Amino acid sequence: MWDWQYVFEILPELVRALKMTVSATLCGFAVACVGGLLLAAAVRSRYMFLRLAAKAVIGFIRNTPLLVQVFFLYYSLPVLADIKISAFAAGIIGLGLHYSTYLSEVYRSGIEAVPKGQWEAATALNFSKWRTWRNIVLPQALPPIIPVMGNYLIVMFKETPILSAITLVELLLTAKNLVSDTYRVFEPYTLVGILFLAISYPASLLVQRLEKRMNLPRGL
């Protein structure tokens, strides 16, 4: 039933494909971190139009599936705007945009936790808006939300198989190709599951430890 020789034969190829999965995750996460911060800032903007637009974008993206968004980016943009983007670019933009709406909520919670006095002190010191954000607000808002961001990084890692739908050759699509070459199904798909678990479970334990440490009082 379970052929160890075959397992060792395909394992190197799967591990190589894991590199693609990891790089798509990291690039997508970078997009999400930047996009999330921009959305969070837009939601807090003085201009009502910007606020409403950001909320509409967040609502739309959060209520539609990532798979369909990725299809839209990959198949519609060439028709609509004559932009041809690679599967990898469409994949990380789609993944990044989708999770930027979730991360914007995380940023929001971090920013709201900064005491009001900090804003007032920055105003009293005649800091510019940019300097207030960069030197006062973000350095206090970001550290507490790092564990939550870590959790979203793990979630994004597990969502990458969706990108196989636009022919991004990551872990699952590699396994699928192996299956169609050899007609052995059980080992490749089981190995994919094990590989995902082997990365995401230790990572989630790490995040949990980080969370516990952050909850300790300062100076410990």
Add this chain to the structure above:
Amino acid sequence: MNCVNNMPNSWIDFLPTLLQGAEVTIKVAVFAGIVAVFMSFAAGLCKLSKLWPVRTISGIYVEIFRGTSLLVQLFWLYFALPFVGIQMPMMTAAVLAVGLNFGAYGSEIVRSSVLAVSKGQWEAALALNMTPTQRLVRVILPQAGMRMLPPFGNLMIELIKSTSLVYFITMADLTYQAMVLRNNYISWTPEILLLLLLSYLVISVLVSFGIRMLERKLTAGRV
């Protein structure tokens, strides 16, 4: 192909096909939702059990289904399991994969909501000489249930969105029907995919509206 002389005049012509797909999507979502809620309670309550084997088993279930991705689980149930002699229809595989996956996430909601009920409530139930089942069903769960409703609402929206993954095992859901339409009318790709996005938006918005109404009704008159 007849699609050349049978070009659609407007996007309205796509709606009947998409509606057919929506029926499958909703069916999968409803059945998977039932499985997910059942598994959430089963695993969440088992995690609070006094017996360590029960806790361990539920812990393993939760970690396996949260640690691997839903699409991999779907492939495994539908494509890999038949090789060890377990074959199931497409619908069953889809419902099981989505339901078990979201049940693992939901179990944390159940566990934390039950733990959040104040200790005095447990003690009061004990003082009234209630059996463990009575304590749980009559005192704890009604209070924990209020807390569970909003996070379960979010979970259901995520569940509806992830039913689009059944497209991968060629189940004729909304996404699959739209992609078939796209294959036939390539030049209409943006319209078809936009309609598809809007269909999911409508379903999610309706469901979250329904859950908010339910919340309001159940919490009416409570503090």
